[in-house]
Amino acid sequence: MSTAVEIRFKGNRKDYFTWSSPETLRVDDPVIVEVERGQDLGWVSATGALAGRKCQRGCAGCSVDEAVAQRATHAVVRRASREEVRQAEDLRRAEDDVRRQVRERVLYHALELKVSDAEWQWDRRKLTVYFTADQRVDFRTLVRDLAARYHARIELRQIGARDEAKRLDGIGRCGRQLCIASWLPEPRPVSLSIAKDQHLSLNPTQISGPCGRLLCCLHYEHQFYVESRRRFPKEGKVLRTAAGIERVIAVDIFRDRVVLRGGAGDTRVVPLAQLKREVASLEPAAELAPAADAPLVAPLPAAHPTPAPPRPRRRRGRPGPGDGASGA
Secondary structure (H helix, E strand, O other): OOEEEEEEOHHHOEEEEEEOOOOOOOOOOEEEEEEOOEEEEEEEEEEHHHHHHHHHOOOOOOOHHHHHHHHOOEEEEEEOOHHHHHHHHHHHHHHHHHHHHHHHHHHHOOOOOEEEEEEEOOOOOEEEEEEEOOOOOOOHHHHHHHHHHHOOEEEEEEOOHHHHHHHHOOEOOOOOEOHHHHOOOOOOOOOHHHHHHOOOOOOHHHHEOOOOOEOHHHHOOHHHHHHHHOOOOOOOOEEEEOOEEEEEEEEEOOOOEEEEEEOOOOEEEEEHHHHHHHHHHOOHHHOOOOOOOOOOOOOOOOOOOOOOOOOOOOOOOOOOOOOOOOOO
């Protein structure tokens, strides 16, 4: 019976394969795998049930067996020998020169793209060049040029800024390895509203990572902020407290405090529990919720004018009352 195996390649690229041999594979074992055109060398990163669950992540609504059947379309051929591993290491060292040469050809063809990385397939039948670009690029002439130079199948693959950071790896502002390159399975979109919910600085240089996009770690505490703010009144809301009519200026979710401002402009800091007791001791209808630019004390509603009685409709061709016509 075949089992699922997760294989790691250069640049934190991972794919899933099947292993039908009774021999047990261990994590970090070098193996030769089947690919679309030829063979490649990678390292085992997960096996068995763990690999099946990780494979299931990219297949919503599928079972583990269905996900493995859809994604693990190729098989692990065998364990790699020391000579095969040495050959792969030589290819990794040669890829630095390949990347520089590809950049020179990009400048020669005057293409608006940035070459991020180059990766040889283990059997040297395929060369993949990863690049980033702000817009669509016609690189057909570059592909023909590289194919004539390296005598291999050339694939130019455009990636995003987060995918580039995942391939190249690095150290974040926290001093640790980038999450996208270490443990995060796949990049998740991060919106500016997440930073606003956490009252962070909206300066892009302070909330962006090395890739130039918003920090992936903004997701980690966002749910905590959302759930904590549900216990507090919204900022700008007007409440009737023991001190009178006051507006909520700010909330401190870590110290459970609320900053209030009265009609005279005086400000006070009240614990959340005390504020709830003050509001609960008054009538429930005393709580107001005007707009942010509304006056502190809500004005009385204006009286609705009495509607005028409807005027009688006149038919065409017949005189109405008061038109000076006399009856027969």
